[in-house]
Amino acid sequence: MKRLKMNTILSIILSAILVGAGCSEEDKTVAPPPPVVAPDNPDNVMVVVTSRSDVSNQTNVGLRVIEDAVLAGNEENISTLRIDINQTYQEMDGFGYTLTGGSAQHLMGMSASNRKALLEELFGTDAEKGQLGISFLRLSIAASDLDEKAFSYAMVKGEDNDLLKNFSISEDQKNLIPILKEIVAIQPGIKFLSTPWSPPTWMKTNNSAIGGQLLETYYEAYADYFIKYIEAYKREGINIYAITVQNEPLHPGNEPSMLMHADEMANFIAQQLGPKFREVNIDTKIITYDHNADRPDYPIDIIKSPANEFISGSAFHLYGGDISALSQVKAADVTKDIYFTEQWVDSEDADFGGTLMWHFENIIIGATRNWAKGVMEWNLTSNSALTPRTPGGCTRCLGGLTVDDNEVNRNVAYYIIGHASKYIPVGSVRIKTNQMGNLPNVAFLTPEGKTVTLIMNNSESNTKLNLNFSGTDEKYTVSLPSNSVATIVHTKPVS
Structure with missing residues (x-):
């Protein structure tokens, strides 16, 4: 995983959602974030920010409601954000992370009471209680590079008439599946997208977990491998919503990994x-x-x-290229969906503000403006040692949270995803807004009829803008601090 250059941000405003980081000791619960209280304004528009002035350190972020950020009506001679609720685009499947084997191990290391409190904070859907409503998780099919070792579900090849005789998900049953069951109990409708980093080594040209290619001889057996995985998880009460065929098919240097060219993937799927x-x-x-x-x-x-x-669609990362390429792929067949499935955070990047702003502009706003139905950052959790990992795995992948036994710190990716997941539930649809230079934005209409606007102020000065809802008489003026990220929730249904 390679990181794109991030712009330096002199100050930071985290948006609308977020919570003070907490830590806990054995037999103490992980304190959930405080409820967001809407300001007392007559128009039911809520603007909540967290600024650098509220931050005591990078993982202890305060929450501040800007009570004077919204004025009824419009001001003259300022920019206008037009929200057209009648022009809709993709329906959202959700926001989340990858629950790696390592992440499951960290969570299983907590006491049962602390883990329950943390999982409810992450996956519960009651925003008034400060719950983030994470609704989409990516899983690895067998090992990713953030497992202790590279493994598959069929380490030993079976007989010619039963090549998958030794298929077993026993490694996942140690930590991952128990955690998934606890998550499903909290949010039964959560979606899982599963991805292999490598097939069993005996199916590959080099008989190694690193690199190599899938032998055509084993196309049928590998298809059966996917089916066995989906069926085994279903027996555990975990329904796999989607799979991708290969993680980063053009990056065969990870451990595990595999090279898979487009024609190979197409042939394997079609045949x-x-x-x-x-x-x-x-x-x-x-x-x-x-x-x-x-x-x-x-x-x-x-x-x-x-x-x-x-196929149902295509999935993307952004360690290279431009996010607008997602729209190019969408245009190739508008019936196919787009997903954004991974973006890491570098543990050695001390620029919390720059990381937040870059990810928010390019991933949260950028991917959804370019048709992504689901958006996921990389690992849900890491520990202070950034372990486990395979010998060739990522040594600098910082999780959304750092979990050391019962001590929990919330990192920048927690805020990046929570920004959207807390207020944009599954089934929300993207709606039309105009692009505005230093004010990147995207808006959604929720199933309850509320509008949620994610917006950034990339300028060095405070900015006012008018917020107009097309086809209605709803008009507001909103004030955004410099170099800021904001979530604007119109809590009164617009029709």
Whole structure:
């Protein structure tokens, strides 16, 4: 995983959602964030920010409601953000992270009471209680590089008539599946997207967990491997919403990893994976690509291939390229969906503000403005040692939270995702807004009829803007601090 250069931000405003970090000791609960209290204004518009002046350290962020940020009516001679609730785009599947094997291990190391409190904070859907409402999780199919070791579910090849005789998810049953069951109990509708870093080594050209390619001889067995995984998880009460075929198929240097060119992925899907899913009535979505935005030709080639009838969309990371490439892929077949599935945070990057601002502009706003139905950052948790990891795995991947036994600190990715997940529930739809230079923005209409606008002020000065709802008489003037991120929630349904 490689990091794009992030602009330096002199000051920071985290948005609208967030919570003071807490830590806890054994037999003490992890304190949930305080409820957000809307300001007393007649128009039911809430603007909440957290500024650097509220921050005692990077993982202890205060929450501040700006009670004088909204004025009824419009001012003259300032920019206007027009929100058109009648022009809709994609419906959202949610926001979240990857729950790696390491993340599950960290969470299982907590006391039961502390873990319950933390999982309720993360996955509960009551914003008034400060719960984040994380609604989308990516899982690794067998090991990722943030597991203790590279492993598959079929380490030993079976006989010719039963190649997957030794298939077992026992490694996942140690930590990952118990955590997933606790999460599902909190949020039964949560969606899981699962991704392999490597197939079993005996299916590969180099018989190694690192690199190599999938032997065509084993296309059928590998398709069966996916089916066995989905069925095994279903027996555990965990439904897999979607899979991607290969994590970062053009990056064969990770541990584990595999090189898989577009024609190989297309052939595997068209010849085996898609038909086999259909044959056994697997309704799990097949998502293609799962790599950087600098190669839109890769998913477009698959979209134009016979694999098209079996795929539901394409997934992206942004360690290279421009986020606008997602729209290019969407245009190749508007019936196919777009997902953003990974972006890491570097533990050695001390610029909390710059990291937040870059991710918010490029991932939260950028990906959703370019058709992403789901947006996920990388690992949900890390510990202070940034372990476990495979010998060749990521040594600097900072989780959304740092969890050391029962001590919990919330890092920048917690705020990046929570910014959106807390106020934009599953089923919300993106609605039209105008682009505004130093005020990147995106807006959504929730199932309850509320509008949620995510907006940044990239200028060095405080900025006022008019907020108009097209086709209605709803008009407001909103004040945004310099170099800030804000979530604006119009709590009165707009029709």
